[in-house]
Amino acid sequence: MSARETAELLLQAGRLVQAEGYDGELSPAQWMALRFFARANPFSRTPSAFAEFQATTRGTATQAIKALEAGGYLVRQPFKTDGRSVSLRLTSKGKKALARDPFEVLVRAVDSLDATERTAMRRALHQVLSTLATSGAHRRFGVCQDCTYFGREMCGNLPSTGPSAAECLLLGVPIQPEDVGLLCVHFQPMNEHRKDGHHE
Numbered sequence: 001m002s003a004r005e006t007a008e009l010l011l012q013a014g015r016l017v018q019a020e021g022y023d024g025e026l027s028p029a030q031w032m033a034l035r036f037f038a039r040a041n042p043f044s045r046t047p048s049a050f051a052e053f054q055a056t057t058r059g060t061a062t063q064a065i066k067a068l069e070a071g072g073y074l075v076r077q078p079f080k081t082d083g084r085s086v087s088l089r090l091t092s093k094g095k096k097a098l099a100r101d102p103f104e105v106l107v108r109a110v111d112s113l114d115a116t117e118r119t120a121m122r123r124a125l126h127q128v129l130s131t132l133a134t135s136g137a138h139r140r141f142g143v144c145q146d147c148t149y150f151g152r153e154m155c156g157n158l159p160s161t162g163p164s165a166a167e168c169l170l171l172g173v174p175i176q177p178e179d180v181g182l183l184c185v186h187f188q189p190m191n192e193h194r195k196d197g198h199h200e
C-alpha cells in the first residue's frame with residue numbers, strides 16, 4: 001500500500017469520527033474541547049493550550065470553551081500557582097456527557113485490534129506526529145512517560161513518598177501519579193531509542 005493510501009485512511013478515520021460528532025448534543029469543536037480538558041494535565045488546562053492542541057486560533061478555541069461553560073459542561077478557576085491564569089475543568093455534567101462521546105467509536109475500533117497491532121500502530125502514529133510537528137509550526141502534545149523532561153527519582157527509603165517520585169525537569173515540580181498519563185502543552189518527545197524501550 002502506498003504512503004498516500006495510508007495517509008488517506010488516517011484522514012478518513014478522522015473525518016468519520018468528526019462526522020459522528022454532528023449528531024450529538026455538542027458540535028465537533030465542543031466535543032474536541034471537552035475531550036481535551038478531560039485529558040490535559042494541570043499545566044495545560046488553559047484556552048491557549050487548547051488552541052495550540054487544536055491548531056486553531058485563540059478566538060475559535062474560546063468560542064467552543066464559552067459554549068461549554070454556558071452549557072454547564074466546563075468551569076473555570078484560578079490556577080493554583082499563578083493567580084493570573086485560569087484552569088478549566090469538567091463539571092459532573094461534562095463528565096457525564098463524555099461517556100457519550102462519539103470519539104468512543106474510534107477507541108472501540110482501535111481496541112478491537114490485538115495488542116501487537118495496537119503497539120505497532122501507536123509507535124507508527126507517534127512517529128508520524130513527531131515528523132509533522134517538526135515540519136510545521138504546531139506544537140505536539142504528549143504525556144509525561146514519553147517526554148524528555150520526565151524525571152523519576154527512586155526513593156524507596158521514604159515511605160511517605162512511595163517507591164518512586166515523578167518530577168517535571170522543565171517546570172521543576174512534582175508530578176502526581178494520576179497526571180503522568182495526561183496530555184501536556186510543554187511536552188518534548190524523548191529520543192527514539194528511549195521510546196523504543198517504552199511499553200504502553
Ligand code: SF4
Pocket residue numbers: 041043142143144147148149150151167168169170171175184185186187188
Ligand atoms: S515531564 Fe514533560 S509532559 Fe510531563 S509535565 Fe513536564 S513537560 Fe509536561
